[in-house]
Amino acid sequence: MKIFKTALSLRSYILEHKRQNKTIGFVPTMGCLHAGHFSLIRRACKENDLVVLSIFVNPIQFGPREDYKSYPRNFSRDLYYARKYGVDVLYYPSVKEIYKKDFSTYIDIEGLSSKLCGKSRPGHFKGVATVCAKLFSATLPDIAYFGRKDLQQAVIIKRMVRDLGIPVRIKVLPIVRERSGLAMSSRNIYLKPERREQAAKIYHALQEANNVFKKGCTDVSAVKSLVRDKLKKITGSKIDYIEIVDLKNLQPLNKVHPGSALVVALWVDKVRLIDNIIF
Numbered sequence: 001m002k003i004f005k006t007a008l009s010l011r012s013y014i015l016e017h018k019r020q021n022k023t024i025g026f027v028p029t030m031g032c033l034h035a036g037h038f039s040l041i042r043r044a045c046k047e048n049d050l051v052v053l054s055i056f057v058n059p060i061q062f063g064p065r066e067d068y069k070s071y072p073r074n075f076s077r078d079l080y081y082a083r084k085y086g087v088d089v090l091y092y093p094s095v096k097e098i099y100k101k102d103f104s105t106y107i108d109i110e111g112l113s114s115k116l117c118g119k120s121r122p123g124h125f126k127g128v129a130t131v132c133a134k135l136f137s138a139t140l141p142d143i144a145y146f147g148r149k150d151l152q153q154a155v156i157i158k159r160m161v162r163d164l165g166i167p168v169r170i171k172v173l174p175i176v177r178e179r180s181g182l183a184m185s186s187r188n189i190y191l192k193p194e195r196r197e198q199a200a201k202i203y204h205a206l207q208e209a210n211n212v213f214k215k216g217c218t219d220v221s222a223v224k225s226l227v228r229d230k231l232k233k234i235t236g237s238k239i240d241y242i243e244i245v246d247l248k249n250l251q252p253l254n255k256v257h258p259g260s261a262l263v264v265a266l267w268v269d270k271v272r273l274i275d276n277i278i279f
């Protein structure tokens with residue numbers, strides 16, 4: 001596995017492969033890799049000649065009171081797994097490499113960025129979109145792989161590449177869950193074991209909402225209040241939002257349809273968790 005720390009060196013390596021008509025698959029991450037990331041890497045390996053994984057904890061997507069400094073990092077473990085799952089190229093830039101002195105260009109996906117998670121994390125998606133655009137321009141991927149766990153992020157990145165005409169295909173893969181049902185996340189390690197057990201109830205609440213829908217209930221407020229009641233019972237929980245939205249534009253819906261998304265965010269103790277299902 002090749003490791004690059006600068007966009008310039010990475011891009012020249014990528015261009016060599018492009019000249020040989022090789023396809024490039026790209027998996028952007030913040031590291032502390034888990035089975036959710038592995039599923040993206042595995043798919044990228046299946047569908048491309050060369051797979052690039054990036055590990056970059058992006059400071060500008062964290063708010064001033066968020067966990068940038070304490071975000072879990074474990075580079076040697078990540079290296080081991082990147083090799084194990086067949087990554088060809090690791091892009092591991094420093095903050096200075098990505099944000100040179102006087103960096104002042106940001107991408108804001110108006111409307112989409114301020115909804116849902118954007119409400120309680122102002123500036124978060126501006127940071128995500130900006131770094132993804134930079135990573136795409138360094139990696140020149142044919143396909144970039146994202147997880148549906150971060151549904152709003154995936155919708156925003158799709159919109160960005162469409163609006164800016166960035167020639168990359170965005171593929172969004174299913175949520176990988178722990179055995180309990182809790183969506184895998186690097187932040188799960190912050191949860192005390194008893195809270196981690198409680199947090200599994202998030203998925204149970206989403207599943208129950210889907211069951212009620214399957215039985216014929218399309219009433220948004222009824223489904224949301226069922227989910228709210230369940231989430232409230234999680235010890236240490238504080239709900240941020242429960243919404244039923246259109247997958248394309250994240251607009252709240254009046255009725256639940258097949259293909260609508262139920263998205264939730266909540267704190268369990270001090271850990272912010274997100275999850276979703278598609279009806």
Ligand code: AMP
Nearest residue numbers: 029030031036146147149150175176184
């Ligand atoms: P992160 O390192 O948290 O920024 O995530 C990197 C990529 O992995 C993003 O596209 C996430 O949506 C995806 N991802 C994170 N957790 C999961 C999961 N449990 N299942 C599937 N994809 C995930």
